Amino acid sequence: MSLTKITDKAGLHRHLEAAMQLEHATIPPYLNALYSIKPGTNTEAFHILRAVAVEEMLHLTLAGNILNAVGGTPDMTVPGFVPLYPAYLPDGETDFQVDCQAFSRAAIETFLKIERPAQGATPGVDTIHKGRKRAHHNGHKRHGTALRARHVPGNEEEHFYSIGEFYQAIEEGLERLxxxxxxxxxxxxxxxxxxxxxxxxxxxxxxxxxxLASAKAAIRLISEQGEGVTDNIFDYEGEIAHYYRFEQLLLGRYYQKGDARGRPTGREVAVDWDAVFPIKANARIADFPEGSALRQGAEEFNRAYGDFLSLLTRAFQGEPALFVEAVGGMFQLKELYYQIMRQPLGDGTHAAPTYEIPHG
Amino acid sequence: MADMLDGFLALSAALTGFTGHRLRGTGQAEAYLATATGIVGEGVMRDLLLAADEARASAGGDAAKHEAELRRLIMSDDRLGPVARNIIRMWYVGSWYQLPKPWREAHGQSPRDHDHVVSPISYTEGLLWPAIGANPAGAKPAGYGMWAMPPRIAPG
Incomplete structure (x- = not known):
């Protein structure tokens, strides 16, 4: 993927396509952690994860609305829209990859990186870099972050330190244009x-x-619910940002108004890190025995997920009423999720959806 | 008892018509095996699983013969048949029902052999729902407005 400073409408479209891909890319890791929690346990963690996952779906929809508003065409069916995990985030954050894994401290630590506040807000971390082609030189194997790149000669690639800064660049681009x-x-x-x-x-x-006003309002909502571009734990509406919600799980305590970052003083959050299906991290179809019912079940999930993205795409491309049906279909995906995650693989781990979406 | 789980799933698949994968996907396999074994005893359960193995082996992949053998070796057996019927009911509705009186008199009366729901989610995970193509009443909501559309239930 390659993003360069927004100078024209096509550049804005590319950024908003990346925004949709980015919002979506957070959802499979969040859902894997959410549904790996054994039903009936970890109620508080379950609700924290669920609320964040649902808000990412809201952000995805808002990004689609902005893209439609400026004459773009949201399309969630293009190959590469769903990354293969582990994956880099599509806004060019190259210092970490995102795994699809079970609810665990490691998973939450990754989620904190996804939702981290803008540089400067977190002391002691690297600053934003807009370096030349740095992503291609860092030696990591890149998976599936296949936004259709169109290189603009002479321009520098953008790599954002945080999602908040990525949206700031979009907002500036909107204002400029x-x-x-x-x-x-x-x-x-x-x-x-x-x-x-x-x-x-x-x-x-x-x-x-x-x-412009409604576009900026949509961006503000996304930024504030996520990580924020400031170091505020709570936003204007008194809602706690995703970063701090996740941090509560690691620190074992809720934030309340007036708390300093990293030092929540609310009541305890009870977390049982063991009441979890030990799902295989970044599972692939090839991990499941050929011809097995499990493999069929996992392939059925991937087909159903592909159908779901097709339906959402139709909703974005002029049939908004289909959105209701698409959202309803998510409840069925949840059932398939649980059926897969309850399957032991015989090596101490359990199966998990693989998000290898068939095309064509 | 862990060594009995695969056999129990194979038996259950033959008795219910759902695949072992789909049965495991309910998350109830261990609870149902423990419930049934705790009530009828490990001896009866092992004999039941052996009979299921025998039925499968002698059918040699012939589905009609497999069913006939299950009827001959298990369903028409005074000791194993009522237990197998209870296992079917457990998978379909999530509850254990007290065994018939003749069975209780002949093979012992477990204090746990009374009608009860096996686990908090065994009702919603009952096979009756996918079998009839519906969601369990009061559980597994399908989302706003979905009542206007035909239910979409994977039969498994």
């Missing part, structure tokens, strides 16, 4: 917007994006 083009920037068909009438009970307001 709006100053040049005026409201012609928002040339998308408003009928493609997924509005609150198609959304319910899911981590705050879904809003239609039709102009």
């Amino acid at each position: 709006h100053a040049e083009m005026g409201d012609a920037l928002f040339s998308g068909d408003p009928a493609r917007q997924i509005g609150p009438e198609y959304y319910y009970s899911a981590g705050g307001g879904l809003m239609a994006v039709t102009d």
Whole structure:
């Protein structure tokens, strides 16, 4: 993947396509951790993870709305949209990879990196770098972060330290282009917007994006719910940012208003790190015996997930009413999730969905 | 008892018509094996699993013959048949029902042999729901507005 500073509408589209890919890329790791928690245990951890996962789905939808508003075409069916894990995040954060793994301290530590505040907000960490092609020189094997790259000669690749800074760049790009083009920037068909009438009970307001103000409001919501671009634990609405929600699980205590970062003083969070299906990290179809019912079940999940993304894509491409059906289908995916995670592999680990989405 | 789990899953697959994968996917296999074994005793359970092995072996992959052998060796057996029927009911509705009186008189009365729900999720994981293509009443919600669409239940 390669992103360069937004100078035209095509560049803005690329960033927003990357934003959708980025929001989505967080969901399989969050769901793997969430559903690896044995049903009926770890209630508090379950609810923290679930709320974050649902908000990522909201962010994904908002990114799709912004892309539609500026005349882009959301498409979640392109090969590479779903990364193969372990994966780098599509905003060019190259210092860590994301695993799909069981609920564990290691998983939560990765989630903290995903949701980390902007540089400067966390003392002692590396600063943002916008280096030339650094991602290609770091020696890591890159998986599936296949945003269709279009290299712009002479421009420097952007690599963001945090998701918040990535969205800041999008917001600046929107403002720059709006100053040049005026409201012609928002040339998308408003009928493609997924509005609150198609959304319910899911981590705050879904809003239609039709102009600069609503686009900025959508970006603000994403940034504040996630990591924030400041070091605030709580946002304007008093909601705690994802980073600090996860940190509560490691520190074993809830934050309350007035707390300093890293020192929550609320009541204890009870976490049972052992009440978890020991799912294989970054499982692949090839890990399951050929011809086995488990392999069929895992392939069925991948097909069902591909169908789900196709339905969502149709909803974004002009049939917003399909959104309701797509969301309903997620409940069935959850059932398939549990069926797979309850299968022991015989080596002490359990199976897990692999997210190897078939194409064609 | 862990060594009996594979045999129990094979027996259960033959008795219920669902695959071992689908049965394991309910998360209830260990609980059902423990419940049944705790009530009828390990001797009866081992004989039941041996009879299931024998039925499978003598059928040699012939489905019709397999069913006939299950009926001959297990379902029509006074000692094993009622236990097998109870195991089927447990998988389908998630509850253990007290064994019939003749069985209790002939083969002992476990204090645990009374009607009870096996686990907090055994009802919602019952096979009756996928069998009839519905979600369990009051559980596994399908999402807002989905009542206007046909249920989408993988039969397994």
